[in-house]
Amino acid sequence: MWELFQAIVLGTIQGLTEFLPISSSAHLRIYPEMFGWGDPGAAFTAVVQIGTELAVLIYFRKDIWRIATAWLKSLVKPEYRGTLDARMGWFIIIGSLPIVILGIALKDIIENEFRSLWVIGVTLIVLGIVLGLADKFSSNSKQIKQINVRDAILMGVAQACALIPGVSRSGATISMGRVLGYEREAATRYAFLLAIPAVVGAGVFQLKEIPGGDNPYGWTPTIVATIVSFIVGYAAIAWLLRYVSTRSYTPFVIYRVALGALVLILLGTRVLTA
Template structure:
């Protein structure tokens, strides 16, 4: 793998992890389409670490406020009195469905990553989610009005995102819109509720680094890590700004076209 390919992998991971177009789908399909060398475990671990750094850097103020509120609430024996503390518990609750299913069926989901066709179909499903979410977008519910049921439903959509091609952010934003959240709130909560899952995947990938043999020069790994972190941070900022004034339809069109074109080319 060349330095340019390593940087490209970092850019793909950084952009597609947070835009509602599926990072896993792209990491499966693009190497298959352009005959890019498959990244080794060290590179995969580092680009996941890069996106983890991006989301922690962007939301550090929110996370600090949540952590202080949770600890303060426990100290006062009033764990749910503060809105930030409540948000912290909802973030954890929303991660439970995907965490349980992911652990119980890890081998099954890992096998799906060997099939570009599954990833292409997943992109079509993501497109449907985004369109349906926009069609259901009638609400103005804010985070302080989010219920336990809302959180469990939104979090359950992260289970579907274990399949390559189904976007975690796309599916959870669509679920949030369906539960009455306005678009900016749905996008913000999508990132927050997905943070434990992103952190878990990032930490597992980082652990893989220590059990794998790197096959690339150190400069390749560093470049991919930096690219994933910078592009990831910019894409979080872009999406949160975009949803204030625009719909998710352009992302739905992109996912549908990408998935359909791949399926058509494989048939022809």
């Protein structure tokens, strides 16, 4: 029962933080350590993220279906190749390549050195400042229909930085989108769509680690956490898209910097160990 309680808490944390630009993987590393539960591991983190990505698939099901069908038709019918949906399919594929390649190449480092709380504390602060500056000085002039190959590659590279816990997949992609001049809602929506192949792929890739590996939980707690993350994550998507249509990312920036500073202080005073 204690492991199931932990699973519910961790699933809730994952659902709340996956889509906010504050790094869900950092929170799944920091808070269990604060609670005295230890590191749930990269495998548990990756698999539980499937729950939140399922929320994305359902929430954006009409967009995803439209993009997927247009892309498939464009492979055989030239008249579809210039449509936004067909191009968006290619942009998501191209933008996913950096995180896939680096994720495979750096697997051991991701599961070990990158999970250091020192690294996470620093990245929370640094990328929080980057997000704040990108949001403040963005030209705010582009809509999602104006995305091109260059922008797709750059946002894909930014997303790959989230292999380091504390960066935030959505935060890095949104930051690059804002630097490139995209409106907040456009950058946020594209960040959600771009994350689908990477998160689902990482979760499936790590399924084999659930019975053992670096995962301290078994199948049942992991499944419970995944279901909880789906339910909470679905609500978080709707809230965030409404929020960013009228407000800035400043509260998230402040939270990131404050949490990162707290982690470094706790490490420096040896309340936490890396």
